[in-house]
Amino acid sequence: MRELCLPFGLNAEDMQQVDTLVGSRVKLKKGDALYRAGDAFQSLYAVRLGSLKTTVLAEDGREQVSGYHMLGDIIGLDGIGTERHGCQAVALEDTEICVLPFERLEDLARAVPQLQRNLHLFLSREISRDHNIMLLLGSMRAEERLAVFLLNLADRYRRRGYSSTEFVLRMTREEIGSHLGLKLETVSRLFSRFHEDGLIQVQGRAVKLLNAAALKELIGQHG
Amino acid sequence: MRELCLPFGLNAEDMQQVDTLVGSRVKLKKGDALYRAGDAFQSLYAVRLGSLKTTVLAEDGREQVSGYHMLGDIIGLDGIGTERHGCQAVALEDTEICVLPFERLEDLARAVPQLQRNLHLFLSREISRDHNIMLLLGSMRAEERLAVFLLNLADRYRRRGYSSTEFVLRMTREEIGSHLGLKLETVSRLFSRFHEDGLIQVQGRAVKLLNAAALKELIGQHG
DNA sequence: CGCGCCGTTGATATTATTCAAGACCAGTGG
DNA sequence: CCACTGGTCTTGAATAATATCAACGGCGCG
Numbered sequence: 001m002r003e004l005c006l007p008f009g010l011n012a013e014d015m016q017q018v019d020t021l022v023g024s025r026v027k028l029k030k031g032d033a034l035y036r037a038g039d040a041f042q043s044l045y046a047v048r049l050g051s052l053k054t055t056v057l058a059e060d061g062r063e064q065v066s067g068y069h070m071l072g073d074i075i076g077l078d079g080i081g082t083e084r085h086g087c088q089a090v091a092l093e094d095t096e097i098c099v100l101p102f103e104r105l106e107d108l109a110r111a112v113p114q115l116q117r118n119l120h121l122f123l124s125r126e127i128s129r130d131h132n133i134m135l136l137l138g139s140m141r142a143e144e145r146l147a148v149f150l151l152n153l154a155d156r157y158r159r160r161g162y163s164s165t166e167f168v169l170r171m172t173r174e175e176i177g178s179h180l181g182l183k184l185e186t187v188s189r190l191f192s193r194f195h196e197d198g199l200i201q202v203q204g205r206a207v208k209l210l211n212a213a214a215l216k217e218l219i220g221q222h223g
Numbered sequence: 224m225r226e227l228c229l230p231f232g233l234n235a236e237d238m239q240q241v242d243t244l245v246g247s248r249v250k251l252k253k254g255d256a257l258y259r260a261g262d263a264f265q266s267l268y269a270v271r272l273g274s275l276k277t278t279v280l281a282e283d284g285r286e287q288v289s290g291y292h293m294l295g296d297i298i299g300l301d302g303i304g305t306e307r308h309g310c311q312a313v314a315l316e317d318t319e320i321c322v323l324p325f326e327r328l329e330d331l332a333r334a335v336p337q338l339q340r341n342l343h344l345f346l347s348r349e350i351s352r353d354h355n356i357m358l359l360l361g362s363m364r365a366e367e368r369l370a371v372f373l374l375n376l377a378d379r380y381r382r383r384g385y386s387s388t389e390f391v392l393r394m395t396r397e398e399i400g401s402h403l404g405l406k407l408e409t410v411s412r413l414f415s416r417f418h419e420d421g422l423i424q425v426q427g428r429a430v431k432l433l434n435a436a437a438l439k440e441l442i443g444q445h446g
Numbered sequence: 447c448g449c450g451c452c453g454t455t456g457a458t459a460t461t462a463t464t465c466a467a468g469a470c471c472a473g474t475g476g
Numbered sequence: 477c478c479a480c481t482g483g484t485c486t487t488g489a490a491t492a493a494t495a496t497c498a499a500c501g502g503c504g505c506g
Contacts (some may be wrong), residue, residue: 056354060443064361081347082351123346124304130353131279137360137403140288181361220283
Protein backbone atom coordinates (compact mmCIF):
# COMPACT_ATOMS: atom_id res chain seq x y z
CA MET A 1 0.00 0.00 0.00
CA ARG A 2 2.66 2.48 1.05
CA GLU A 3 4.54 1.92 -2.14
CA LEU A 4 1.64 3.10 -4.21
CA CYS A 5 0.25 5.82 -2.09
CA LEU A 6 1.01 9.29 -0.83
CA PRO A 7 3.70 8.36 1.70
CA PHE A 8 5.90 6.89 -1.00
CA GLY A 9 9.56 7.72 -0.49
CA LEU A 10 9.23 9.29 2.93
CA ASN A 11 11.77 8.61 5.64
CA ALA A 12 10.72 7.09 8.95
CA GLU A 13 10.55 10.40 10.77
CA ASP A 14 8.28 12.03 8.23
CA MET A 15 6.24 8.90 8.05
CA GLN A 16 5.34 9.27 11.69
CA GLN A 17 3.94 12.70 10.97
CA VAL A 18 1.98 11.43 8.04
CA ASP A 19 0.51 8.69 10.16
CA THR A 20 -1.16 11.35 12.25
CA LEU A 21 -2.85 12.57 9.11
CA VAL A 22 -5.15 9.69 8.46
CA GLY A 23 -8.37 10.90 9.96
CA SER A 24 -10.43 7.79 9.96
CA ARG A 25 -11.28 4.71 8.06
CA VAL A 26 -14.51 4.15 6.27
CA LYS A 27 -16.05 0.86 5.26
CA LEU A 28 -18.44 0.79 2.37
CA LYS A 29 -20.69 -1.91 1.08
CA LYS A 30 -21.34 -2.47 -2.56
CA GLY A 31 -23.41 0.42 -3.84
CA ASP A 32 -22.65 2.79 -0.95
CA ALA A 33 -21.57 6.29 -1.89
CA LEU A 34 -18.36 7.65 -0.39
CA TYR A 35 -19.48 11.11 -1.42
CA ARG A 36 -22.05 12.59 -3.75
CA ALA A 37 -21.97 15.44 -6.20
CA GLY A 38 -22.57 18.61 -4.27
CA ASP A 39 -21.18 17.37 -0.96
CA ALA A 40 -18.82 19.82 0.70
CA PHE A 41 -15.22 18.97 0.01
CA GLN A 42 -13.12 18.28 3.06
CA SER A 43 -10.96 15.30 2.44
CA LEU A 44 -9.20 13.20 -0.07
CA TYR A 45 -9.67 9.47 0.12
CA ALA A 46 -7.23 6.63 -0.37
CA VAL A 47 -8.52 3.24 -1.39
CA ARG A 48 -7.25 0.54 0.98
CA LEU A 49 -9.31 -2.36 -0.20
CA GLY A 50 -11.93 -2.97 -2.82
CA SER A 51 -12.84 -0.63 -5.67
CA LEU A 52 -15.06 2.28 -6.60
CA LYS A 53 -16.34 4.10 -9.61
CA THR A 54 -16.49 7.87 -9.80
CA THR A 55 -19.12 9.51 -11.97
CA VAL A 56 -19.52 13.04 -13.31
CA LEU A 57 -22.98 14.48 -13.47
CA ALA A 58 -24.28 16.88 -16.08
CA GLU A 59 -26.89 19.45 -15.18
CA ASP A 60 -29.50 17.57 -17.17
CA GLY A 61 -28.95 14.45 -15.10
CA ARG A 62 -26.75 12.64 -17.52
CA GLU A 63 -24.10 10.65 -15.75
CA GLN A 64 -20.78 9.33 -16.89
CA VAL A 65 -18.30 7.07 -15.19
CA SER A 66 -15.13 9.12 -15.02
CA GLY A 67 -12.94 6.55 -13.35
CA TYR A 68 -12.50 3.19 -11.84
CA HIS A 69 -10.37 3.15 -8.69
CA MET A 70 -8.62 0.46 -6.73
CA LEU A 71 -6.01 -0.14 -4.03
CA GLY A 72 -3.72 2.83 -3.56
CA ASP A 73 -5.66 5.26 -5.71
CA ILE A 74 -6.47 8.67 -4.31
CA ILE A 75 -9.90 10.02 -5.10
CA GLY A 76 -11.73 13.26 -4.54
CA LEU A 77 -9.04 15.40 -6.18
CA ASP A 78 -11.56 17.27 -8.27
CA GLY A 79 -13.23 18.73 -5.21
CA ILE A 80 -10.33 20.89 -4.08
CA GLY A 81 -11.01 23.66 -6.52
CA THR A 82 -14.73 23.97 -6.08
CA GLU A 83 -15.23 23.30 -2.38
CA ARG A 84 -17.86 20.86 -3.55
CA HIS A 85 -17.40 17.47 -5.04
CA GLY A 86 -18.18 17.63 -8.71
CA CYS A 87 -18.71 13.95 -8.89
CA GLN A 88 -19.84 10.95 -7.02
CA ALA A 89 -17.88 7.96 -5.73
CA VAL A 90 -19.68 4.66 -5.31
CA ALA A 91 -18.25 1.36 -4.07
CA LEU A 92 -18.37 -1.50 -6.56
CA GLU A 93 -17.80 -4.09 -3.86
CA ASP A 94 -17.06 -4.08 -0.14
CA THR A 95 -14.45 -1.40 0.19
CA GLU A 96 -12.25 0.29 2.78
CA ILE A 97 -11.11 3.87 2.56
CA CYS A 98 -8.63 6.09 4.43
CA VAL A 99 -9.89 9.59 4.97
CA LEU A 100 -7.24 12.29 4.47
CA PRO A 101 -8.49 15.65 5.75
CA PHE A 102 -7.26 18.05 3.13
CA GLU A 103 -6.41 21.02 5.33
CA ARG A 104 -4.15 18.89 7.43
CA LEU A 105 -2.68 17.41 4.33
CA GLU A 106 -1.86 20.88 3.06
CA ASP A 107 -0.30 21.84 6.40
CA LEU A 108 1.77 18.72 6.44
CA ALA A 109 2.79 19.18 2.82
CA ARG A 110 4.33 22.52 3.71
CA ALA A 111 6.43 20.83 6.35
CA VAL A 112 7.35 17.70 4.44
CA PRO A 113 8.61 18.44 0.92
CA GLN A 114 8.45 14.85 -0.17
CA LEU A 115 4.80 14.72 0.78
CA GLN A 116 4.18 17.94 -1.10
CA ARG A 117 5.87 16.42 -4.11
CA ASN A 118 3.78 13.29 -3.89
CA LEU A 119 0.58 15.27 -3.65
CA HIS A 120 1.52 17.16 -6.77
CA LEU A 121 2.37 13.92 -8.50
CA PHE A 122 -1.02 12.52 -7.75
CA LEU A 123 -2.81 15.63 -8.93
CA SER A 124 -0.80 15.77 -12.09
CA ARG A 125 -1.18 12.10 -12.87
CA GLU A 126 -4.89 12.45 -12.57
CA ILE A 127 -4.67 15.16 -15.22
CA SER A 128 -2.59 12.97 -17.51
CA ARG A 129 -4.95 10.11 -16.98
CA ASP A 130 -7.89 12.29 -17.89
CA HIS A 131 -6.12 13.51 -21.01
CA ASN A 132 -5.68 9.95 -22.12
CA ILE A 133 -9.35 9.27 -21.58
CA MET A 134 -10.17 12.36 -23.60
CA LEU A 135 -8.04 10.99 -26.39
CA LEU A 136 -9.84 7.70 -26.13
CA LEU A 137 -13.29 9.25 -26.14
CA GLY A 138 -12.52 11.77 -28.81
CA SER A 139 -10.65 9.80 -31.38
CA MET A 140 -10.92 6.08 -30.91
CA ARG A 141 -13.29 3.58 -32.36
CA ALA A 142 -15.42 1.44 -30.05
CA GLU A 143 -13.15 -1.55 -30.54
CA GLU A 144 -10.06 0.40 -29.65
CA ARG A 145 -11.68 1.87 -26.58
CA LEU A 146 -12.46 -1.50 -25.10
CA ALA A 147 -8.99 -2.77 -25.93
CA VAL A 148 -7.43 0.22 -24.16
CA PHE A 149 -9.72 -0.35 -21.20
CA LEU A 150 -8.78 -4.00 -20.86
CA LEU A 151 -5.07 -3.43 -21.27
CA ASN A 152 -5.12 -0.59 -18.80
CA LEU A 153 -6.93 -2.73 -16.30
CA ALA A 154 -4.47 -5.54 -16.83
CA ASP A 155 -1.59 -3.18 -16.21
CA ARG A 156 -3.07 -1.88 -13.01
CA TYR A 157 -3.69 -5.38 -11.69
CA ARG A 158 -0.15 -6.33 -12.61
CA ARG A 159 1.31 -3.43 -10.64
CA ARG A 160 -0.65 -4.48 -7.62
CA GLY A 161 0.67 -7.99 -7.83
CA TYR A 162 -2.43 -9.62 -9.25
CA SER A 163 -2.72 -11.55 -12.44
CA SER A 164 -2.67 -9.24 -15.41
CA THR A 165 -4.31 -11.78 -17.69
CA GLU A 166 -7.15 -13.06 -15.63
CA PHE A 167 -9.48 -10.93 -13.60
CA VAL A 168 -13.06 -10.30 -12.65
CA LEU A 169 -14.65 -7.06 -13.71
CA ARG A 170 -16.38 -5.17 -10.97
CA MET A 171 -18.42 -3.03 -13.32
CA THR A 172 -21.50 -3.86 -15.30
CA ARG A 173 -21.53 -3.56 -19.07
CA GLU A 174 -23.43 -0.36 -18.67
CA GLU A 175 -20.80 1.14 -16.38
CA ILE A 176 -18.02 0.13 -18.72
CA GLY A 177 -19.96 1.63 -21.59
CA SER A 178 -20.55 4.83 -19.71
CA HIS A 179 -16.86 5.10 -19.00
CA LEU A 180 -15.96 4.49 -22.64
CA GLY A 181 -18.70 6.58 -24.19
CA LEU A 182 -20.54 3.55 -25.54
CA LYS A 183 -23.87 1.88 -24.96
CA LEU A 184 -24.05 -1.34 -23.01
CA GLU A 185 -25.12 -3.32 -26.06
CA THR A 186 -22.06 -2.16 -27.93
CA VAL A 187 -19.82 -3.23 -25.08
CA SER A 188 -21.49 -6.60 -24.94
CA ARG A 189 -21.09 -7.10 -28.69
CA LEU A 190 -17.44 -6.17 -28.51
CA PHE A 191 -16.77 -8.64 -25.73
CA SER A 192 -18.42 -11.30 -27.86
CA ARG A 193 -16.41 -10.31 -30.91
CA PHE A 194 -13.11 -10.30 -29.02
CA HIS A 195 -14.03 -13.70 -27.69
CA GLU A 196 -14.86 -15.08 -31.15
CA ASP A 197 -11.61 -13.67 -32.48
CA GLY A 198 -9.67 -15.46 -29.77
CA LEU A 199 -8.35 -12.29 -28.19
CA ILE A 200 -10.00 -12.86 -24.85
CA GLN A 201 -12.12 -15.35 -23.02
CA VAL A 202 -15.22 -13.89 -21.45
CA GLN A 203 -17.87 -15.30 -19.25
CA GLY A 204 -19.98 -12.59 -17.71
CA ARG A 205 -17.52 -10.54 -15.73
CA ALA A 206 -14.74 -13.06 -15.69
CA VAL A 207 -12.19 -12.04 -18.30
CA LYS A 208 -9.04 -13.75 -19.46
CA LEU A 209 -6.72 -12.03 -21.89
CA LEU A 210 -5.51 -14.60 -24.40
CA ASN A 211 -3.65 -12.36 -26.80
CA ALA A 212 -2.65 -9.05 -25.30
CA ALA A 213 -0.33 -8.34 -28.21
CA ALA A 214 -3.20 -8.52 -30.66
CA LEU A 215 -5.26 -6.24 -28.46
CA LYS A 216 -2.44 -3.73 -28.55
CA GLU A 217 -2.25 -3.96 -32.31
CA LEU A 218 -5.93 -3.24 -32.49
CA ILE A 219 -5.26 0.16 -31.02
CA GLY A 220 -4.21 2.55 -33.69
CA GLN A 221 -6.31 1.11 -36.44
CA HIS A 222 -8.52 4.02 -37.28
CA GLY A 223 -11.92 3.65 -38.80
CA MET B 224 -4.14 39.32 -14.86
CA ARG B 225 -3.41 39.01 -11.17
CA GLU B 226 -7.04 38.42 -10.44
CA LEU B 227 -7.13 35.38 -12.58
CA CYS B 228 -3.76 33.90 -11.94
CA LEU B 229 -1.72 32.22 -9.25
CA PRO B 230 -1.06 35.27 -7.06
CA PHE B 231 -4.76 35.79 -6.47
CA GLY B 232 -5.52 36.81 -2.90
CA LEU B 233 -1.92 37.26 -1.78
CA ASN B 234 -0.95 40.17 0.44
CA ALA B 235 1.65 42.69 -0.69
CA GLU B 236 4.47 41.08 1.19
CA ASP B 237 3.90 37.63 -0.21
CA MET B 238 3.39 39.15 -3.60
CA GLN B 239 6.94 40.44 -3.55
CA GLN B 240 8.18 36.95 -3.01
CA VAL B 241 6.07 35.62 -5.79
CA ASP B 242 7.41 38.26 -8.12
CA THR B 243 10.83 36.71 -7.76
CA LEU B 244 9.37 33.49 -9.04
CA VAL B 245 8.68 34.47 -12.59
CA GLY B 246 11.69 33.12 -14.35
CA SER B 247 11.39 34.70 -17.73
CA ARG B 248 8.98 35.73 -20.39
CA VAL B 249 8.60 33.99 -23.68
CA LYS B 250 7.16 35.39 -26.86
CA LEU B 251 5.68 33.03 -29.36
CA LYS B 252 4.52 33.57 -32.90
CA LYS B 253 1.52 31.83 -34.33
CA GLY B 254 2.38 28.19 -34.76
CA ASP B 255 5.37 28.19 -32.39
CA ALA B 256 5.47 25.43 -29.80
CA LEU B 257 5.92 26.39 -26.16
CA TYR B 258 6.80 22.80 -25.43
CA ARG B 259 6.45 19.50 -27.21
CA ALA B 260 5.45 16.06 -26.04
CA GLY B 261 8.49 14.41 -24.55
CA ASP B 262 10.22 17.64 -23.48
CA ALA B 263 11.55 17.52 -19.95
CA PHE B 264 9.19 19.17 -17.51
CA GLN B 265 10.65 22.10 -15.61
CA SER B 266 8.12 24.85 -15.48
CA LEU B 267 4.52 25.79 -15.55
CA TYR B 268 3.48 28.56 -17.88
CA ALA B 269 1.03 31.38 -17.43
CA VAL B 270 -0.57 32.93 -20.47
CA ARG B 271 -0.09 36.72 -20.42
CA LEU B 272 -1.32 37.53 -23.88
CA GLY B 273 -2.70 35.63 -26.83
CA SER B 274 -3.82 32.02 -26.83
CA LEU B 275 -2.61 28.47 -27.31
CA LYS B 276 -3.92 25.02 -27.91
CA THR B 277 -2.60 21.99 -26.09
CA THR B 278 -2.73 18.61 -27.78
CA VAL B 279 -2.38 15.07 -26.48
CA LEU B 280 -0.58 12.58 -28.65
CA ALA B 281 -1.33 8.90 -28.92
CA GLU B 282 1.44 6.42 -29.60
CA ASP B 283 0.14 5.85 -33.08
CA GLY B 284 0.47 9.52 -33.92
CA ARG B 285 -3.13 10.47 -33.44
CA GLU B 286 -3.45 13.90 -31.98
CA GLN B 287 -6.25 15.55 -30.10
CA VAL B 288 -6.68 19.10 -28.93
CA SER B 289 -7.05 18.81 -25.16
CA GLY B 290 -7.50 22.47 -24.41
CA TYR B 291 -7.67 26.01 -25.58
CA HIS B 292 -5.93 28.48 -23.30
CA MET B 293 -6.02 32.23 -22.90
CA LEU B 294 -5.06 35.08 -20.59
CA GLY B 295 -4.47 33.93 -17.03
CA ASP B 296 -4.57 30.21 -17.75
CA ILE B 297 -1.80 28.04 -16.38
CA ILE B 298 -0.56 25.32 -18.66
CA GLY B 299 1.87 22.45 -18.37
CA LEU B 300 0.21 20.97 -15.29
CA ASP B 301 0.18 17.50 -16.77
CA GLY B 302 3.97 17.36 -16.88
CA ILE B 303 4.54 17.40 -13.12
CA GLY B 304 3.82 13.75 -12.63
CA THR B 305 5.79 12.35 -15.50
CA GLU B 306 8.84 14.61 -15.65
CA ARG B 307 8.01 14.86 -19.31
CA HIS B 308 5.31 16.84 -20.97
CA GLY B 309 2.65 14.49 -22.16
CA CYS B 310 1.32 16.98 -24.57
CA GLN B 311 2.21 19.84 -26.79
CA ALA B 312 1.38 23.54 -26.50
CA VAL B 313 1.23 25.59 -29.68
CA ALA B 314 0.46 29.30 -30.03
CA LEU B 315 -2.64 30.12 -32.05
CA GLU B 316 -1.58 33.74 -32.48
CA ASP B 317 1.23 35.97 -31.22
CA THR B 318 1.43 35.06 -27.58
CA GLU B 319 3.33 35.96 -24.43
CA ILE B 320 4.02 33.56 -21.63
CA CYS B 321 5.39 33.78 -18.07
CA VAL B 322 7.66 30.92 -17.18
CA LEU B 323 7.18 29.60 -13.64
CA PRO B 324 10.01 27.25 -12.68
CA PHE B 325 8.22 24.51 -10.84
CA GLU B 326 10.82 23.73 -8.20
CA ARG B 327 10.88 27.31 -7.09
CA LEU B 328 7.13 27.38 -7.14
CA GLU B 329 7.04 24.36 -4.86
CA ASP B 330 9.55 25.97 -2.50
CA LEU B 331 7.56 29.15 -2.40
CA ALA B 332 4.31 27.28 -1.92
CA ARG B 333 5.68 25.77 1.27
CA ALA B 334 6.40 29.26 2.57
CA VAL B 335 3.24 30.97 1.38
CA PRO B 336 0.08 29.02 2.23
CA GLN B 337 -2.12 31.11 0.00
CA LEU B 338 0.12 30.36 -2.94
CA GLN B 339 0.02 26.68 -2.08
CA ARG B 340 -3.74 26.87 -1.96
CA ASN B 341 -3.89 28.59 -5.33
CA LEU B 342 -1.64 26.02 -6.91
CA HIS B 343 -3.92 23.28 -5.65
CA LEU B 344 -6.92 25.16 -6.93
CA PHE B 345 -5.46 25.35 -10.39
CA LEU B 346 -4.54 21.69 -10.43
CA SER B 347 -7.94 20.66 -9.21
CA ARG B 348 -9.81 22.92 -11.59
CA GLU B 349 -7.93 21.41 -14.46
CA ILE B 350 -9.19 18.03 -13.29
CA SER B 351 -12.77 19.28 -13.10
CA ARG B 352 -12.45 20.87 -16.50
CA ASP B 353 -11.19 17.61 -17.94
CA HIS B 354 -14.04 15.71 -16.35
CA ASN B 355 -16.49 18.01 -18.04
CA ILE B 356 -14.81 17.45 -21.36
CA MET B 357 -14.99 13.71 -20.76
CA LEU B 358 -18.68 14.09 -20.17
CA LEU B 359 -18.98 16.07 -23.37
CA LEU B 360 -17.02 13.56 -25.42
CA GLY B 361 -18.62 10.53 -23.89
CA SER B 362 -22.25 11.41 -23.80
CA MET B 363 -23.15 14.41 -25.90
CA ARG B 364 -24.33 14.67 -29.46
CA ALA B 365 -22.35 16.71 -31.97
CA GLU B 366 -24.78 19.60 -31.74
CA GLU B 367 -24.57 19.74 -27.98
CA ARG B 368 -20.81 19.62 -28.05
CA LEU B 369 -20.51 22.66 -30.23
CA ALA B 370 -23.07 24.51 -28.14
CA VAL B 371 -21.10 23.75 -24.98
CA PHE B 372 -17.92 24.85 -26.69
CA LEU B 373 -19.37 28.17 -27.78
CA LEU B 374 -21.01 28.94 -24.45
CA ASN B 375 -17.87 28.03 -22.58
CA LEU B 376 -15.84 30.30 -24.79
CA ALA B 377 -18.34 33.11 -24.31
CA ASP B 378 -18.11 32.71 -20.56
CA ARG B 379 -14.35 32.83 -20.57
CA TYR B 380 -14.31 35.95 -22.70
CA ARG B 381 -16.85 37.54 -20.40
CA ARG B 382 -14.73 36.90 -17.34
CA ARG B 383 -11.82 38.54 -19.02
CA GLY B 384 -13.82 41.60 -19.80
CA TYR B 385 -14.34 40.93 -23.49
CA SER B 386 -17.62 40.63 -25.29
CA SER B 387 -19.26 37.34 -24.53
CA THR B 388 -21.43 37.45 -27.61
CA GLU B 389 -19.03 38.43 -30.33
CA PHE B 390 -15.59 36.99 -30.80
CA VAL B 391 -13.14 35.66 -33.29
CA LEU B 392 -12.17 32.03 -33.08
CA ARG B 393 -8.49 31.37 -33.06
CA MET B 394 -8.81 27.75 -34.05
CA THR B 395 -9.52 26.16 -37.40
CA ARG B 396 -12.56 23.96 -37.89
CA GLU B 397 -10.26 21.00 -37.72
CA GLU B 398 -8.86 22.05 -34.34
CA ILE B 399 -12.31 22.65 -32.93
CA GLY B 400 -13.37 19.27 -34.26
CA SER B 401 -10.36 17.59 -32.75
CA HIS B 402 -11.17 19.16 -29.40
CA LEU B 403 -14.79 18.03 -29.57
CA GLY B 404 -14.19 14.60 -31.03
CA LEU B 405 -15.73 15.52 -34.38
CA LYS B 406 -14.53 15.83 -37.95
CA LEU B 407 -14.02 19.24 -39.45
CA GLU B 408 -16.88 18.76 -41.91
CA THR B 409 -19.25 18.05 -39.06
CA VAL B 410 -18.15 21.21 -37.27
CA SER B 411 -18.62 23.23 -40.43
CA ARG B 412 -22.09 21.82 -41.00
CA LEU B 413 -23.07 22.57 -37.42
CA PHE B 414 -21.93 26.16 -37.71
CA SER B 415 -24.04 26.45 -40.84
CA ARG B 416 -27.02 24.88 -39.14
CA PHE B 417 -26.79 27.09 -36.07
CA HIS B 418 -26.57 30.03 -38.43
CA GLU B 419 -29.63 28.98 -40.41
CA ASP B 420 -31.52 28.43 -37.18
CA GLY B 421 -30.71 31.94 -36.08
CA LEU B 422 -28.74 30.84 -33.04
CA ILE B 423 -25.51 32.39 -34.14
CA GLN B 424 -24.06 34.46 -36.90
CA VAL B 425 -20.96 33.01 -38.43
CA GLN B 426 -18.57 34.19 -41.05
CA GLY B 427 -15.43 32.13 -41.12
CA ARG B 428 -13.99 32.54 -37.66
CA ALA B 429 -16.03 35.54 -36.66
CA VAL B 430 -18.85 34.36 -34.43
CA LYS B 431 -21.72 36.25 -32.89
CA LEU B 432 -24.06 34.55 -30.46
CA LEU B 433 -27.60 35.66 -31.22
CA ASN B 434 -29.52 33.41 -28.89
CA ALA B 435 -27.46 32.03 -26.07
CA ALA B 436 -30.54 30.84 -24.24
CA ALA B 437 -31.51 28.61 -27.14
CA LEU B 438 -27.98 27.25 -27.28
CA LYS B 439 -28.25 26.35 -23.62
CA GLU B 440 -31.54 24.61 -24.22
CA LEU B 441 -29.96 22.60 -26.92
CA ILE B 442 -27.72 21.02 -24.33
CA GLY B 443 -29.47 18.18 -22.61
CA GLN B 444 -31.46 17.05 -25.57
CA HIS B 445 -30.18 13.55 -26.03
CA GLY B 446 -30.24 11.78 -29.36
C1' DC C 447 -1.80 36.17 -60.37
C1' DG C 448 -1.45 31.76 -58.59
C1' DC C 449 -0.82 28.70 -54.76
C1' DG C 450 -2.02 26.69 -50.50
C1' DC C 451 -4.82 26.41 -46.72
C1' DC C 452 -9.30 26.73 -45.05
C1' DG C 453 -14.12 26.28 -45.24
C1' DT C 454 -18.55 24.72 -47.32
C1' DT C 455 -21.67 21.46 -49.17
C1' DG C 456 -23.48 17.15 -51.29
C1' DA C 457 -23.67 12.11 -51.88
C1' DT C 458 -22.51 7.96 -49.88
C1' DA C 459 -20.68 4.73 -46.46
C1' DT C 460 -19.89 3.28 -41.93
C1' DT C 461 -20.43 2.98 -37.21
C1' DA C 462 -22.76 2.81 -33.25
C1' DT C 463 -27.46 3.41 -31.26
C1' DT C 464 -32.05 2.15 -30.59
C1' DC C 465 -35.65 -0.98 -30.05
C1' DA C 466 -36.94 -5.45 -29.02
C1' DA C 467 -36.86 -10.19 -27.50
C1' DG C 468 -35.11 -13.60 -24.91
C1' DA C 469 -31.42 -16.07 -21.94
C1' DC C 470 -28.96 -16.32 -17.79
C1' DC C 471 -28.12 -15.96 -12.93
C1' DA C 472 -28.47 -15.11 -8.01
C1' DG C 473 -31.30 -14.29 -4.44
C1' DT C 474 -36.02 -14.83 -2.28
C1' DG C 475 -39.97 -16.68 -0.61
C1' DG C 476 -43.44 -20.16 -0.96
C1' DC D 477 -36.90 -27.76 -3.91
C1' DC D 478 -38.80 -24.95 -7.12
C1' DA D 479 -40.93 -21.07 -9.13
C1' DC D 480 -40.46 -16.27 -9.29
C1' DT D 481 -38.24 -11.91 -9.80
C1' DG D 482 -35.18 -8.27 -10.98
C1' DG D 483 -31.11 -7.18 -12.79
C1' DT D 484 -27.75 -8.24 -16.15
C1' DC D 485 -26.20 -9.84 -20.48
C1' DT D 486 -26.61 -11.31 -25.34
C1' DT D 487 -28.15 -10.98 -29.96
C1' DG D 488 -30.76 -9.41 -34.11
C1' DA D 489 -32.89 -5.97 -37.17
C1' DA D 490 -33.85 -1.37 -38.17
C1' DT D 491 -32.41 3.35 -37.65
C1' DA D 492 -29.92 7.49 -36.85
C1' DA D 493 -25.76 9.95 -36.41
C1' DT D 494 -21.45 11.01 -37.97
C1' DA D 495 -17.54 10.00 -41.01
C1' DT D 496 -15.71 9.67 -45.51
C1' DC D 497 -15.02 10.96 -50.13
C1' DA D 498 -15.17 14.44 -53.40
C1' DA D 499 -15.69 18.82 -55.57
C1' DC D 500 -15.55 23.53 -55.37
C1' DG D 501 -15.32 28.43 -53.61
C1' DG D 502 -12.90 31.88 -51.12
C1' DC D 503 -9.36 34.24 -48.84
C1' DG D 504 -4.74 35.65 -47.74
C1' DC D 505 -0.13 35.87 -49.01
C1' DG D 506 4.00 35.70 -51.59
